[in-house]
Amino acid sequence: MKGKTAGNKQPTKGPTKKRAATKAKTKLWELRLYVAGQTPKSLAAFANLKGICEAHVPGCYTIEVIDLLVNPQLAKGDQIIAIPTLVRKLPVPIRKIIGDLSNTERVLVGLDLRPLQ
Amino acid sequence: MATVRKKAVKQEGLEKCPTGIAGLDEITGGGLPKGRPTLVVGSAGSGKTLLSMEFLINGATKFNEPGVFVAFEETAEELSKNVASLGFDVQALVAKKKLAVDYVYIERSEIEETGEYDLEGLFVRLGHSIKSVGARRVVLDTIEVLFAGLPNPAILRAELRRLFRWLKTMGVTAVITGERGEHSLTRYGLEEYVADCVIFLDHRVTDQLSTRRLRVVKYRGSAHGTNEYPFLIDEHGMSILPITSMGLAHEASMEKVPTGIPRLDKMFDGGGYYRGSSVLVSGTAGTGKTSLAAFFADAACRGGKRCLYFAFEESQSQLMRNMRSIGLDLAKWTRKGLLMVHSSRPEVQGLERHLVEMHKLIREFKPQAVVVDPITNLVKIGGQLEVTSMLTRLIDYLKSEKITSLSTSLVTDARAAEAAAGVSSLMDTWIALQDIESNGERNRGIMIMKSRGMGHSNQVREFNLTDRGIMIADAYLGPSGIVTGSARAAHEIQEEAALIEQKNELDRKKRELERRRKVMQAKIEELKAGFETDKEELERLAGEGKEKESARAAQRGVMARMRMAD
Numbered sequence: 001m002k003g004k005t006a007g008n009k010q011p012t013k014g015p016t017k018k019r020a021a022t023k024a025k026t027k028l029w030e031l032r033l034y035v036a037g038q039t040p041k042s043l044a045a046f047a048n049l050k051g052i053c054e055a056h057v058p059g060c061y062t063i064e065v066i067d068l069l070v071n072p073q074l075a076k077g078d079q080i081i082a083i084p085t086l087v088r089k090l091p092v093p094i095r096k097i098i099g100d101l102s103n104t105e106r107v108l109v110g111l112d113l114r115p116l117q
Numbered sequence: 118m119a120t121v122r123k124k125a126v127k128q129e130g131l132e133k134c135p136t137g138i139a140g141l142d143e144i145t146g147g148g149l150p151k152g153r154p155t156l157v158v159g160s161a162g163s164g165k166t167l168l169s170m171e172f173l174i175n176g177a178t179k180f181n182e183p184g185v186f187v188a189f190e191e192t193a194e195e196l197s198k199n200v201a202s203l204g205f206d207v208q209a210l211v212a213k214k215k216l217a218v219d220y221v222y223i224e225r226s227e228i229e230e231t232g233e234y235d236l237e238g239l240f241v242r243l244g245h246s247i248k249s250v251g252a253r254r255v256v257l258d259t260i261e262v263l264f265a266g267l268p269n270p271a272i273l274r275a276e277l278r279r280l281f282r283w284l285k286t287m288g289v290t291a292v293i294t295g296e297r298g299e300h301s302l303t304r305y306g307l308e309e310y311v312a313d314c315v316i317f318l319d320h321r322v323t324d325q326l327s328t329r330r331l332r333v334v335k336y337r338g339s340a341h342g343t344n345e346y347p348f349l350i351d352e353h354g355m356s357i358l359p360i361t362s363m364g365l366a367h368e369a370s371m372e373k374v375p376t377g378i379p380r381l382d383k384m385f386d387g388g389g390y391y392r393g394s395s396v397l398v399s400g401t402a403g404t405g406k407t408s409l410a411a412f413f414a415d416a417a418c419r420g421g422k423r424c425l426y427f428a429f430e431e432s433q434s435q436l437m438r439n440m441r442s443i444g445l446d447l448a449k450w451t452r453k454g455l456l457m458v459h460s461s462r463p464e465v466q467g468l469e470r471h472l473v474e475m476h477k478l479i480r481e482f483k484p485q486a487v488v489v490d491p492i493t494n495l496v497k498i499g500g501q502l503e504v505t506s507m508l509t510r511l512i513d514y515l516k517s518e519k520i521t522s523l524s525t526s527l528v529t530d531a532r533a534a535e536a537a538a539g540v541s542s543l544m545d546t547w548i549a550l551q552d553i554e555s556n557g558e559r560n561r562g563i564m565i566m567k568s569r570g571m572g573h574s575n576q577v578r579e580f581n582l583t584d585r586g587i588m589i590a591d592a593y594l595g596p597s598g599i600v601t602g603s604a605r606a607a608h609e610i611q612e613e614a615a616l617i618e619q620k621n622e623l624d625r626k627k628r629e630l631e632r633r634r635k636v637m638q639a640k641i642e643e644l645k646a647g648f649e650t651d652k653e654e655l656e657r658l659a660g661e662g663k664e665k666e667s668a669r670a671a672q673r674g675v676m677a678r679m680r681m682a683d
């Protein structure tokens with residue numbers, strides 16, 4: 001799955017598109033997760049991210065996983081130092097979140113995702 | 118691989134990685150420890166980035182060791198622009214794949230920490246850069262930015278430890294720069310991780326003049342110079358004063374170099390100064406120190422040798438003009454490239470900087486004669502101790518290079534020994550110029566106070582600056598010391614008059630004698646005449662007697678016949 005193919009987009013087809021659009025003001029969340037191999041931290045980060053997105057902006061997001069062991073040159077573009085790093089490409093401004101995304105509260109603040117209700 | 122390296126270390130000592138920075142390799146005995154990280158510490162603006170950049174560029178251009186520069190503070194463009202002013206062409210080296218510059222940007226406000234992380238991203242980037250150019254050298258400038266940019270220092274420290282270990286296993290020679298700390302060496306205690314070699318850069322301001330200094334704090338497994346060494350950053354990068362110039366191991370030359378003034382050469386046993394010796398010319402204001410120095414420079418150039426003239430009082434054109442007034446054309450030597458005049462005010466920079474700059478110029482120009490005019494101006498910007506130590510180093514350096522040096526020294530009292538900036542003991546030859554005031558006149562006198570290893574005149578001579586050069590005249594000894602100037606001229610006239618007088622007297626005496634001889638002659642003639650007269654009289658009388666006798670005898674015969682005697 002993830003990591004094997006870098007730049008692999010995993011858009012979630014949303015039956016709930018309409019509802020999400022109203023909640024997130026029709027925003028599209030373009031997210032990019034940088035990892036270096038399938039370490040426990042990376043796997044945890046991906047699982048956590050997916051869970052949060054599903055819960056808060058279902059159907060309006062894309063997650064691109066980039067494995068730096070495969071494409072080290074991509075680290076430069078987004079100024080990646082720490083692993084794992086989640087980059088919110090859209091909506092602007094770009095935000096960066098480092099760590100395994102286990103602290104949901106901070107991920108929501110960092111991504112500026114409004115929690116439901 | 119690690120064990121192989123260890124074995125090698127045991128057998129042939131620590132391998133060094135030359136920096137190519139003038140002076141630094143001498144201090145460290147060959148360079149930085151190869152395959153190990155070195156920490157360069159200093160406060161803001163002390164030259165850390167420059168040192169590390171020069172290390173990389175020299176590696177790429179001189180030692181065929183490509184490098185990676187990881188910049189945490191400046192972008193690649195800024196960096197290459199900044200060092201371009203120092204003569205480094207980063208862009209070209211990047212294009213030739215000799216150098217890789219990676220700008221790492223971290224902004225705390227853009228980063229949210231949400232759990233465990235590591236710095237694998239940095240490792241990956243660094244590894245990629247190293248691989249892309251085949252780097253043997255790595256610079257991290259300055260990694261401490263991570264402490265400000267990333268939360269959770271505990272993770273960071275663990276990761277840094279891992280990073281430096283990783284760099285060692287990669288076998289690259291790394292330079293890590295760090296900001297100077299308040300209580301520890303670096304602000305974030307980087308010395309804990311990088312402990313093989315620590316270089317400390319300092320930028321100190323004393324009396325509003327700044328001096329850069331470098332010190333090797335530690336160097337595991339190698340001897341190194343432990344002092345603070347002044348260094349200079351100019352349009353050609355960094356240069357540190359080499360320590361090899363210190364010491365008293367120079368060889369003494371028997372060769373002599375002319376002073377530029379024939380009469381002065383004669384005063385020095387007929388040849389001039391020894392080659393490679395240090396000459397001090399001391400004197401009060403306006404006694405002709407600069408002129409003497411200029412003649413020395415002129416003589417060196419005339420002999421086809423290069424001369425470097427450090428002028429701390431006059432600009433080049435001023436010096437040229439002034440020397441033309443005493444019949445010296447220095448401009449032709451500068452045109453021929455034999456003479457270089459370096460004019461600067463001593464106050465523009467610290468003493469150590471002057472020293473480093475002078476060293477640099479001497480290294481580049483390779484002169485056989487050096488003039489420092491005057492050294493006393495340097496005292497203005499440093500204490501006596503500093504000046505003495507600086508001049509000691511300079512003179513030792515010049516001697517080891519067999520360069521004859523002439524320094525002038527402005528003194529207030531010509532006779533005071535300490536007046537010569539306390540450096541007279543460093544000097545092999547000391548010429549004192551003094552002004553002699555008498556009869557409402559001020560004249561110049563020259564004498565040789567000392568000249569090691571050669572006989573020399575002990576006389577004070579009179580020293581004249583004319584439009585045909587320097588004339589040295591014999592000094593006249595009057596009843597109140599030596600007589601100079603117009604008094605000397607008067608003395609000369611007087612002496613001449615006395616000489617004429619004496620001659621006249623002699624002539625008169627001669628004439629008198631002649632006259633008396635004539636009188637004597639006359640008297641002899643007179644006596645002779647008297648004697649002749651007497652003699653004649655006597656002869657006449659004697660003749661008369663004889664006649665009378667014969668007449669008487671005849672008469673007697675006549676008478677006898679008349680008597681018919683028997």
